[in-house]
Amino acid sequence: MASPQPGDVRQEARQRFRSQRTRDFTESVIREMTRLALRHGAVNLAQGFPDFSAPERLKEAAREAITRDYNQYAITWGAKPLRDAIAAKYRRTYALELDPETEITVCCGSTEGMIASLTAITNPGDEVVIFEPFYENYGPDTKLCGAIPKMVKLQPPDWNFDPEELRRAFSPRTKAIILNTPNNPTGKVFSTKELEVIASLCREFDALAITDEIYEHITYDGDQHVPIMTLPDMRHRSILVNSMSKTFSVTGWRVGWVVAAPDLSESVRKVHDFLTVGAAAPLQEASALALSFGEDYYRQLGAEYSERRAIILTILERAGFQCYRPKGAYYVMTDISRFGFADDITFVRYLIETIGVAAVPGSSFYQNPFDGSQQIRFCFCKKYETLKSAGKKLLHLSPQ
Numbered sequence: 001m002a003s004p005q006p007g008d009v010r011q012e013a014r015q016r017f018r019s020q021r022t023r024d025f026t027e028s029v030i031r032e033m034t035r036l037a038l039r040h041g042a043v044n045l046a047q048g049f050p051d052f053s054a055p056e057r058l059k060e061a062a063r064e065a066i067t068r069d070y071n072q073y074a075i076t077w078g079a080k081p082l083r084d085a086i087a088a089k090y091r092r093t094y095a096l097e098l099d100p101e102t103e104i105t106v107c108c109g110s111t112e113g114m115i116a117s118l119t120a121i122t123n124p125g126d127e128v129v130i131f132e133p134f135y136e137n138y139g140p141d142t143k144l145c146g147a148i149p150k151m152v153k154l155q156p157p158d159w160n161f162d163p164e165e166l167r168r169a170f171s172p173r174t175k176a177i178i179l180n181t182p183n184n185p186t187g188k189v190f191s192t193k194e195l196e197v198i199a200s201l202c203r204e205f206d207a208l209a210i211t212d213e214i215y216e217h218i219t220y221d222g223d224q225h226v227p228i229m230t231l232p233d234m235r236h237r238s239i240l241v242n243s244m245s246k247t248f249s250v251t252g253w254r255v256g257w258v259v260a261a262p263d264l265s266e267s268v269r270k271v272h273d274f275l276t277v278g279a280a281a282p283l284q285e286a287s288a289l290a291l292s293f294g295e296d297y298y299r300q301l302g303a304e305y306s307e308r309r310a311i312i313l314t315i316l317e318r319a320g321f322q323c324y325r326p327k328g329a330y331y332v333m334t335d336i337s338r339f340g341f342a343d344d345i346t347f348v349r350y351l352i353e354t355i356g357v358a359a360v361p362g363s364s365f366y367q368n369p370f371d372g373s374q375q376i377r378f379c380f381c382k383k384y385e386t387l388k389s390a391g392k393k394l395l396h397l398s399p400q
């Protein structure tokens, strides 16, 4: 019998090197769609990143920070000017007083912020409540911690939740609820009344709200984002995660932050330090400048996204999609049942390969893929000409 050769790792042996926690992970569908779009030359309305330029002042500040030699590690929980700028932003925007020395941790995007927070507070077997459909990272984030996700449905067309269903999802084992508002993929902006329902369950079950607020400045029709942290008794019961990515169109910078009371921040900082040490130092310097932009910047951001929303809704409705009109963020969830395809994956493949437009299959936002099998998500954080080019291609679709 031939002796095993080095590098000749057999299938069974491979299983040994696949951890139980990650065994059932699939590749990120959103990021896979970007690769498929590139391969087929399709217009990418799948992964949510802008194809237009980041603000010139911001790019200049990043270049300058490198020239001025901000090229070594920043303090692990964040460069002081950035933490000060974050504290000033929350004071200005929400009258929230934060101590930059003990309550703010800068990390590598909100992706790290979320997983560092969950790792810091959960034990294996703890339960984490998640609204569904959900941004795909939350499931694996929870499972990597050995925690158990408990899904609660947001029901179309308005993506409301049933307070009774939410209450049933909470138990003495609940450690936290993940709340993403404005919401990806639905575009829902949770109202203060809804936040109060969630907050009262957090108090009753002694659980935390971990919030992903990266779309806070992208809301429409006068809707305003409210951080649950600003509600009574929630200041010490919330972990707020946010980032530069969406507000300043720099998704590749990977600069985010976590805001939490000192005891919670202390745990998050330890995880963050061991996970990544810190976010890119020169980009932290530039981010501090961005956070000092005045009201004009946010007004323009809102106005431009409102216009893009109007364009994409017209395009999608003309092509035969049933759209759920977003109140915030930069995605449109659509119902595809009129097109008569067996499921969302088959439909998206057809869209990319034959029509030339990429979107994200709805099933990737649900624990049970069937629940999203007649939905797909389009993003509209794109140049007007990109949206219009997608619009022309989508005219070749024919609803039944």
Ligand code: GLN
Binding pocket: 030, 031, 046, 047, 048, 049, 135, 184
């Ligand atoms: N948040 C974006 C989306 O939902 C991008 C996600 C990512 O790939 N990090 O498309």
